[in-house]
Amino acid sequence: MRLTRRYRFAASHRLHTPALSEEENRRLYGKCANPFGHGHDYILDVTVEGPVNADGRLVDRAALDGLVRRHALARVEYRNLNQDLPEFAHVVPTTENLASLVRDLLLDGWDLPARLAHLRISETDRNAFDLEVGRN
Numbered sequence: 001m002r003l004t005r006r007y008r009f010a011a012s013h014r015l016h017t018p019a020l021s022e023e024e025n026r027r028l029y030g031k032c033a034n035p036f037g038h039g040h041d042y043i044l045d046v047t048v049e050g051p052v053n054a055d056g057r058l059v060d061r062a063a064l065d066g067l068v069r070r071h072a073l074a075r076v077e078y079r080n081l082n083q084d085l086p087e088f089a090h091v092v093p094t095t096e097n098l099a100s101l102v103r104d105l106l107l108d109g110w111d112l113p114a115r116l117a118h119l120r121i122s123e124t125d126r127n128a129f130d131l132e133v134g135r136n
C-alpha cells in the first residue's frame, strides 16, 4: 500500500550557470535567469510504501512528518537555494535538481520501516516533477 503526505515550503532561486554568458543564460532559462531571483511556494508530496502493520497503519505519520521536516524542509524552507545550499554552489537549482536533492536528504535520514517510493515537487500550478525512488 502507498500513502502520500503533502508538505509546503517557500524558497527562492535563480536559474543561471556561470559557465554561460548573461545572454546565453537568458536564452536558456528566460525570466528565471533574472539576477534578483524569484520565489516559489513549492508543494512536496512524499509517497511511502509498505505493508499495513498490526495497528492498521502503513507508517507513523508523526515520525514521517518529523523526518521530512528535519532532513528536507529545514534545509530548503525560506532559503535562497543558490546562495544558502552548498549543494547548489555549482549545480543550477532547477526543480529537477531540487527533487534529486530532496530525495538524497530524505534517504540520508531514512529510518522508517516503510520505504520511500516516490516524490513529487510542484513548482507552480503548471509544473510538477515526479521522481520514482528505487529500492531503499
Ligand code: NI
Pocket (backbone or CB within 6 Å): 013, 032, 038, 039, 040
Ligand atoms: Ni523559478
